[in-house]
Amino acid sequence: MYLTKEEERLYDGEYGWANQTCMKILVRLGELFNASKLIPIESAHISGVSYKTLGDAPVEFLQALANADGKAKVKATLNPQSFDPDYFSKKLPEHICKKQLNILEQFEKMGCIMSLTCTPYNIEKPRQGSHLAWAESSAVVHANSVLGAWTNRQGGPSALASAIIGKTPDYGMHRAENRQPNILVDVETALKNEAEFGALGIFLGKILGDNIPLIQGLRDVSDEKLKQLGAALATTGMTNMFHHNTRLKRKEMEKVSVEAKDLEKTVESLSTTLNAKPDLVFVGCPHCSINEIREIARLVDCEKVKAETEFWVCTSRYIKEKAKEEIKKIEKWGGHVLADMCTIVSWTEMLGINTIMTNSAKTAYYAPTLNKAETIFAPLKHCLKTISEG
């Protein structure tokens, strides 16, 4: 791999241990995937923030980097943590809160932005054609497929290394020739709602390997529905990008058809129980956009009595600040609009939550193992109806 004189000095340790370690990570990964050089990135997005998924071990490395003056050179945003401090601080044991806080402190020392969201693009969109080093698979697929930015699917440590060096190796999705579709997907049934877009992603992720699909036949598309599709695609598969509804068909491609029965089966598989009464109804995986918050506020009827079921809407603190009126309405209805956190990496089982109803295919897929919960998978309107009917 070609390194500039300056990069060689970083690699040799002339700028300290933190820079040297990060440089080694990027160079060795680059060599592993046949990169030719390092390229500047516009931003990094770092996963591995929740104490629940990290445990105690990683803190030592984060502390070492922070104490050795590891500092982000580019905009570096963070994935969600394990709870919303405003809502959970009295519900969780103090030692858990402290350990989570300690992790955040290390990232803050390194100059990371406390975005604590899986949708950093809802705070500021990356420029089209810009190179990124993003972890968080749902954001990676969304950036490549919907926003037109270029990023590989990084892991937590390599995204952090890229933040500190400000560069990433130029392999994979950073090369135009690797971004072309190589399999045609014909969706032969009309997708009725955001949940079905998610189910399509779960279905395709399992059969596509790391191929890039050109998906045809999607109707009534929105960025939010594509977010559900991408998040689910990355949940079950290695695909980092999809194309959709474009007529450009440059070469003969293998073709896959998705029929109504494929989708029905997938939707069914995402519910693990026939029990119609969830302990928690959860929307906001990935984090709600301002449009989704507005939609929920429009659908909840203030005349209805306060619901018995716990209702969580997860979003970023940034969006929460922007949608105060809508959030007031949702909370008056009995919902909790939570920021900074992700339900699947939070401590739901400690709160006695055994059955989760959600419109997110990604959450429905992970909750049985990560939250030890039964799942009911249904579109937003159905979720809200369940709450109001109790």
Next chain:
Amino acid sequence: MQQITLKGRTIVEGLCTAKTLVSATPLSFLGGVDPTNGKIIEKNHNLYGKTIKNKVLCFPHGHGSTVGSYILYSLARKNLAPKAIINQTADPVVVVGAIIAEIPMIDQIDIKKIKTGDIIEVDAYNGVVRILNRTKS
């Protein structure tokens, strides 16, 4: 009589001689290795209950969460890490882990040729593994 020598690719430089622990199946460090004692705790794994401390740990490749890289660092800080890592095909999780934990590592080695309990010399400056307790005639 000739010593058995295997040639691979250096991932992290270093030199050591130690006993091997060989896994026929991939290994996840998150959830697969106990960071407090260095024992393999992945259910149904053929090395379940064995400690990786001070061994030359040989396995095809890693799998699972990228948090696994941090686990290797934590093991090294507690002197519970393997002395070296030999992989068939290096994957990003283990590579990053070996770099930050400063564990010598070589990949592109046919690990089927190595048996648990072999004494081997790992020359991760030159990407060479020598099995010291066995010779081929």
